[in-house]
Amino acid sequence: MKRILIVGSTGQIGSELSCKLRSIYGTDNVVCGHFAPPYPEGFFDAGPTVKIDATDINQVAEAVKTYKIDTIYNLAAILSATAELHPQLGWTVGIGSLLNCLNVAKEYGCAVFTPSSIGAFGSDTPRVKTPQDTLQRPTTIYGITKVTGELLSDYYFHRWGVDTRSVRYPGLISNMTLPGGGTTDYAVEIYYKAVKGEKFTCPIKAGTLMDMMYMPDALDAAIQLMEADPARLKHRNSFNVTAMSFDPEMLKAAIQRHYPDFKMEYDIDPVKQAIADSWPDSMDDSCAREEWDWNPKYDLDTMTKDMINVLQLKLQ
Numbered sequence: 001m002k003r004i005l006i007v008g009s010t011g012q013i014g015s016e017l018s019c020k021l022r023s024i025y026g027t028d029n030v031v032c033g034h035f036a037p038p039y040p041e042g043f044f045d046a047g048p049t050v051k052i053d054a055t056d057i058n059q060v061a062e063a064v065k066t067y068k069i070d071t072i073y074n075l076a077a078i079l080s081a082t083a084e085l086h087p088q089l090g091w092t093v094g095i096g097s098l099l100n101c102l103n104v105a106k107e108y109g110c111a112v113f114t115p116s117s118i119g120a121f122g123s124d125t126p127r128v129k130t131p132q133d134t135l136q137r138p139t140t141i142y143g144i145t146k147v148t149g150e151l152l153s154d155y156y157f158h159r160w161g162v163d164t165r166s167v168r169y170p171g172l173i174s175n176m177t178l179p180g181g182g183t184t185d186y187a188v189e190i191y192y193k194a195v196k197g198e199k200f201t202c203p204i205k206a207g208t209l210m211d212m213m214y215m216p217d218a219l220d221a222a223i224q225l226m227e228a229d230p231a232r233l234k235h236r237n238s239f240n241v242t243a244m245s246f247d248p249e250m251l252k253a254a255i256q257r258h259y260p261d262f263k264m265e266y267d268i269d270p271v272k273q274a275i276a277d278s279w280p281d282s283m284d285d286s287c288a289r290e291e292w293d294w295n296p297k298y299d300l301d302t303m304t305k306d307m308i309n310v311l312q313l314k315l316q
Contacts, residue, residue, distance in 0.1 A: 003068050007033045007054045007101060008075035012177050013115065013218065015040045017073065020219045022047055031067045054097030061104045071226065074101040074114045079182040080142040081272050087141040094145030095152075102156045102164070111163035113226050114153060116238035118170045118211055119183075120146035123278045130280040132240050132287040139278050153237035165225050166238035170211030170283065172218050173303065175310040183275045187212055187251060191304075194255045194262050195311040202248045203269035209281035213243040214298040214306070221294060228292035235287055243296035244303070245282040254304040 002025050008014045009032035022030045032043070033052035043049065048067065052059045054076040063069065076097035083090030098114055105112045121130060122137040136147050146168075153164035171184025178188070186204050193200040204210075213221075221241045246254075252264045288294035298306070 002029060002071050004030045004071045004073065005033055005063055005067065005069040006030065006073045006075065007052060007060070007097060008035075008077070009049075010034050010039055010043065011075055011077075012079070012172060012174065012182070013215075013222075014073070014075045015177050016174065016215055017075070017219050017222060018047075020223065021073075024223065031063065031069065033063060054100060055092060057100040057103060060100045061107070064104050064108050064110060069108070069110055071111045072101050072105060072113070073222065074098060074112055077115075077145070078142070080117075080119050080140060080275055081183050081185075081269075083142040083145075084140055084271055084275070090141040091145055094142070095148055098149050098152060102152060102162060105162050105164075106156060106160050111165070111226065112153070112156075113222055114149055114164070114166050114237075115222070116146045116150050116166045116168045117142070118168055118279050118283065119143040119275070120150065120168055120238070121278075121280050125280060127281045129282055129284040130240065131284050132235060140275055143278075150237040157236055163230070165228075165233070165236050167221050167225060167241045167288070168238045168283065169218060169221075170213050170242050172213055172215055173307070174215040175307050175314070176215070183272045183279075184210055184212065186248065186272075190248075190251060190255065190264070191307045191311055192315070194259050195308060195315055197259075199263040199265065201265055201267045203267060203272050204248055204276055205268055205273060206249045206266065207247050208273070208276050209245050209247045210276055210279060211242040211245050211281075211283050213241070213296065214303040217243050217296040217298055220297075221288075224294065225288075225292055232291050234291055239288040239291070239294070240283040240285040241288050241294055241296075242283045242285050243298055244300045246300055250300065254300050255308075257301075258304065258308050
């Protein structure tokens with residue numbers, strides 16, 4: 001039976017991953033590490049929790065020992081646009097927490113999942129169908145932490161046999177978690193405006209293609225990779241995964257199939273636009289499909305339908 005610790009369990013991915021993992025492995029076997037509010041409703045009643053500053057190795061180690069953890073999902077990070085405003089914080093959280101998790105895992109025999117990102121690529125990377133193995137020269141602190149994290153995780157696997165695995169997530173779209181400072185957050189905010197009957201002001205230029213994924217697929221990707229047969233894995237850190245690629249106009253058109261009167265205007269955020277321009281238009285995830293049978297369930301239209309249905313109930 002797995003005993004799982006989620007570091008950063010109240011963030012964009014963690015708040016939903018915790019529920020999914022508990023439904024699979026049992027409530028008492030998934031410990032949610034938290035650091036500061038806000039907390040999801042009912043967070044402390046839903047299962048075991050522990051306060052952890054992931055930049056303090058002693059706190060990570062104590063949680064692993066106390067709860068007899070064998071798998072760590074390390075989700076601690078500062079998202080891309082926020083990290084550009086606070087680069088030292090982005091590095092300290094992104095890399096400090098990872099090194100602590102890796103060292104604790106080495107000592108106590110844990111597996112470690114740490115998400116990488118499309119942000120690990122840069123403007124010199126091939127933009128269309130970006131290969132699994134290619135040039136990675138990001139120009140943001142967020143991207144630099146992700147490339148560093150991939151290399152560190154591979155190092156701990158090859159040097160000490162730590163079972164490290166990760167995926168390069170595209171932009172993630174959630175019907176539960178509000179945006180938290182990411183470049184792709186516009187693709188979440190737009191649905192709230194549409195369901196509320198309000199006009200949306202888009203911070204990203206028309207024609208800016210970015211890979212995206214609906215959160216249910218993102219959760220499946222993390223869990224499926226951690227359950228995959230290690231003998232099949234030629235790569236570990238980190239697999240390209242994607243589900244769809246679109247620009248703001250394509251997203252607007254998908255929403256207008258449900259809300260024909262929906263309106264969108266543009267007010268470009270130069271920081272977010274510069275980050276988006278450094279990322280690929282689309283990723284090639286054939287290695288994930290071949291090595292652990294990755295296969296997303298949602299495309300733009302099915303995601304849009306589900307987002308609208310959920311938000312209509314949530315906002316009524």
